[in-house]
Amino acid sequence: MAIAEPAVVPPSPAPVVSRAGRPRRDLTRLQAWGGVGLLVAVTLLALLAKVVAPQDPLAPVGVPLQPPGSAGFPLGSDSIGRDVLSRVLVGLQLSWFGAIVVIASGLLVGGVVGLVAGAVGGWVDTVLMRFTDLFLALPAPVLAIAVVAALGPGLRNTLLAVGVVWWPFYARIVRGEIRTLRARPHVEAARLAGTGGVRIALRHLLPGAVPAAVVAASLDVGALVLTLAGLSFLGLGQPAPAAELGADSARNLSYLLQQWWIPVMPGVAVMLLALAGNVAGDGVRILLDKR
């Protein structure tokens, strides 16, 4: 009943670097690269949306209200005969890049504020975090309405308004991670080695905060796509004929019972986008996480 032992195993000296966890790491790395591949694929699709789209997304090109699978309309046509697939692809482009712009700028601003607050501490921390709280208190839709009222409607103004309220979340996350890391012995060891404050912040603290920030950011993709869609429904996004996932879904809700595909297809696209963001974010986290 004993577990069979292999007859001959070459007596290998103990490896310098332990390779004990190798198979597991190979598997998770595969998963991680899959996620990153998905990120690249979605971004490529968004980039090439206008090339891939079979029809002009803005012009009526055929019979209205055709169900998915009809000739020339893989995802059906809408109430005035525009191709739903083409509109979804172009809307995907707007939503994806809109979300990425907001997240990237939020990570940049929030990351810098959080890093400085967490690494310096003391009154700098207090001032920066109260400043951050100020922005957290702003309601995004109201601010967006105010911005649009002042600067006029358009995607750029909407993104500006959302971006202004979005970064404080990342500032808080990064600051929290940095505070935790700062208490670890490795930071004290670096201090003892005479390492300067800036280098400690950038080399010994920041990389440890990246995974948490990236995971939070990836989970935000779906929420952002929805926020942007909601704002555009309120008339705060691109004006009417432009293809936006959220706006297309919201405007066509009255067709839900008869021609379900018109509001549902953009909604499905939002869902897939959010899912892709989560999987990709997880993949990026595994690759970045050296712990």
Place this chain on the structure above:
Amino acid sequence: MSQDDTTAAVATAPPPTGAGAPVARVEDLHVTFRRAGADIQAIRGVSLEVGPGEIVGLVGESGSGKSVLGLSLLGLLGGSPRTSGRAVVHGTDMLTAGAAERRDVRRLHLGAVFQDPMTSLNPTMRVGRQIVEAAGSQDEAVRLLTAVGVPDPARRLRAYPHELSGGLRQRVMIAMAVAGTPSLVIADEPTTALDVTVQAQVLGLVKRLRDEIGCAFLLVTHDLGVAAQVVDRVAVMYAGRITEVGPADEVLRHGAHPYGVALMRSRLSLRTDRDTPLLALPGSVPSPARPEPGCAFAPRCTLAGPDCTTTPPAPVEVAPGHLAACVRDLAEIRAFADAVPGEEPPATGRPSAATAPAAATEAGPGAAPDDAPVEEPAAVRVQNAYRTYGVGSGIGRRRPLQALRGVSLTVARGEAVAVVGESGSGKSTLLRLVAGLERADGGTIELGSAAGAQMVFQDSGASLTPWLTIGELVGERLRSAGVPRAERDRRVAEALELVGLPAEVAKARGTQLSGGQRQRVGLARATVVPPEILLCDEPTSALDVSLAASVINLVGRLRRELDMAVLFVTHDLSVARVVADRIAVMYLGRIVEIGTADEITHRPRHPYTQALVAAVPDLGVEPPPPSGEPASPLDPPPGCAFHPRCPRATPSCSDPALDPRLAAQPGERTRLTACINLEVS
């Protein structure tokens, strides 16, 4: 396989003290975990019996499978491993029985105590409710707490776990484990997280409970000294197999397996020779993912021959009830055990007369060291250092925690001083002040030269930035000194070589190294530019016995080759004795006694030092457990802080006006003691 027949022989060997049917019986147990594609063979054919009322010690290094064996008997194996063989408790096989049946066996016949009572107790529930869950009634809970020596049990029942000290929490866990008088208690490293004086008390309690309620204990421990204190029989585990099992005295004194012998020899005690290097086991524990086909210990065994690497050796009875799984001749093993190897030069680096301890300059007879004349060049001179932290937050007022209450200590150039104390003694705070990681609230700390202080941390893993390579980390001090890159790489390679690591390690990251390798990296980082004084914060406490010995040897060699002073903080007197010329004993933020290593360990004079020395677990030593636990530095007792636990305390010891100062006895130069009731022989 013939192996099965022979391992079964272990089971048939009757436990010498237990009369009647065994309460637990493990038969040819195999446990294999599947961890993401790799088979981890945690246990590879173990047979063992525990007789009624018997204390069996299960000893092994980390990864030997000893904890898995305990969990198997409890029926609590997580991670759905593949198992074969049997783990029978009271007639029920805990591997195959259903969940309800196993629960019944656990409730009626088993108890469990784990290493960390803080995580084993529910932090949101009062201790009383948790004990009543196990004991059934309030009265029974009080009776149990009284039995395990918890003072004022009725009041403790209303406390939350965090309100109790570590020792009291472990007593509460033991009370819950023995509720309902189980026939077997499985205690997994029950004393590892405790201070040495408290450990002695808890071990005494285990023995007393066995005598009073007759329950058997399976005591899982990595510490041979702990095992030697209380167990009747010992089973030594290595890489998932039992290498040796037998009566405790027999196995620990006359080991019949090279692993057990080597383990005993690399173990430190107060009798360890200070002038020769410690005997460290070469190599490291084999990976449980790729087990050796033959004897698992063969690659590290000096006696191994070609016949060792093909089939696992069968247990042989070498004395009544004493079995060892080794193919070598018993006479050969005994000769190995008695041999005194001395190939290496002394590792602990005895200083020559020229660098003799500077203690004599610290104080003349009767003078406080604070007033010591400043003469000899010192690596570091700490004078009357105070450090107080504010603890507690939220609604409650912040309370002052007095970590250091006036500490003076001078370490001479090239001298090694060990600071010994229990948790809360302030020893780590002292080290941090010298390192410059914190500032003293009062007093002065002067470093002897610009070379400064460097530190080796207790948690070697956490002290290495996980995402940077070892090369970057070790080279960091060179970078901040402005050394160009090529020169840096060369000196990093040199520093790694000096600590016995190959140059390739520079490209690895901390997480890819073993605990011993990480601690060597810590030493390389501290010495890449040799400091005036090397600070070591319990660098060996997280390492296995054999690894700890090699790290201690390395500290001694580096000290000698780089001509550094060493300040070594440890809770373990036997470690302090080997690494240091002088030992300072701290209690509640003060040095209570300081002297040469031999004076402190062989002729302790302060009652606290005497209690510490007596509590060091060792073979054949039955310590009188010192009473009480270290008082809280939040509320140090007035007068001499040790007086509530002191057997020689007199009313004047608790006088708030009393300020016991370190003083030398007439005719003594090196030893200072802070006690007003010294028995001078």
